[in-house]
Amino acid sequence: QVTVALWRHLQSLTIAVEGELVTSDGRLMGRLDLLFADVDDAGQLKGWLVADLKTGRAPTEELKPEVNRQLRMYRDILLANNPSAPPVRTEGWYTKTASKWTAEGGSVLEQAYAAWEATQPTTMPMDPTPGPDSCGGFCDWKAWCQHWWNWRHENGTLHKDDFSDAVVLLHEFEPNSGSAVIELCEPLDGGIRAIPTGIKKSAKFDGRGKDALQEVLASQHQGPLFLGSIMTAQSTWRIGHWCDVLPWKPILDGVEYIREN
Ligand code: SF4
Structure with missing residues (x-):
């Protein structure tokens, strides 16, 4: 249980608050809430303690696997960056039940690096996965991908949702008001x-x-634009801070793509 007295005691042991953790190669990062000196009853340092504050539902038996993995990653980045660190423990502190849960297990760095490698763009476009749960939802790649558009067109749902994606031509734009x-x-x-x-x-x-549109126009892009998540419920369609506004530039299937800078 985290009591007020314990909290005061912990304040005196705090090493870092909201510290950014980054591996030396810059590939993996995290943000730890609290790093404490872990002391024994005699006040002697026996290690470090990483505590992550959690406001969601507290576990009843053990940490969820993804939370356990997240906490171990903080621990493992800390150890990788500090080769002479003392032993490091890591815990999730749940505010709803004032309970603490320890994350245990081996290093996750190897898996984390494998996941990082898997996110690196390939030069050949990957196989498309059109469908309601992929193209039908949020995807960062729609400005470069033809499949969501074709899929919507073929199933009759293009421009039909209250928040719709669209490929458009811009005929008029008034920069002060944003009207177009x-x-x-x-x-x-x-x-x-x-x-x-x-x-x-x-x-x-x-x-x-509006800022994003002006950036696209300033880049001398000519031709269609991709607008993501346009609010279409009223007669004037709204494109706000939640929207993507990008040049429409589909990447062809089966053709190697080298990114321009
Ligand atoms: S829009 Fe393209 S990249 Fe995105 S989920 Fe659909 S097929 Fe995949």
């Missing part, structure tokens, strides 16, 4: 070409959505 006229496009040739439909919509770009 956009024309919806439809996919051709499997989504690698955009065909204007003649359907025009009034639109309003706000905040970060």
Whole structure:
């Protein structure tokens, strides 16, 4: 149990609060809430204690595997960066039940590096996975991927949701107010070409959505734009801080892609 008296005691033992943890190669990072000196009854240092404050539901038997892994990663980065560190323990501290749960197990660094490698972009586009749980939801890659667009077009859901993705042409834009006229496009040739439909919509770009549009325009991009999560419930479509505003540049399947800088 974390009592007030214990908390005061812990304050005197604090080494770091909200410390950033980064491996020396910069690939893995985390942010620990608290790092304490772990002392025995005689006040002698016996190690370090990493405590992560948790506001969610507390465990009843043991930490969830993903929380256990997260806590061990903090421990392992700390050990990797401090070869002469004393033994390090790590615990999740749950505010709802004022309980502490220890994370135990071997090093997770090897698995963490393998996961990092798996996130590195390949030069050949990966196989698409169109479907309601992938393209139908949030995906960072839609401005470069033709498959969500084709999938929506074929199943009749293009531009039908209250928050819709679209490939559009920008006909008018007034930078002060953010007011614009956009024309919806439809996919051709499997989504690698955009065909204007003649359907025009009034639109309003706000905040970060407007800034992003101005950045795209300043980059001299010409041609269609990808707009992600446009709010379409009203007659004037809204593109705000929650939206992606990017040049539409589909990457072709089966063709090696080298990123321009
Ligand atoms: S939009 Fe493309 S990259 Fe994203 S989930 Fe669909 S197929 Fe995959």
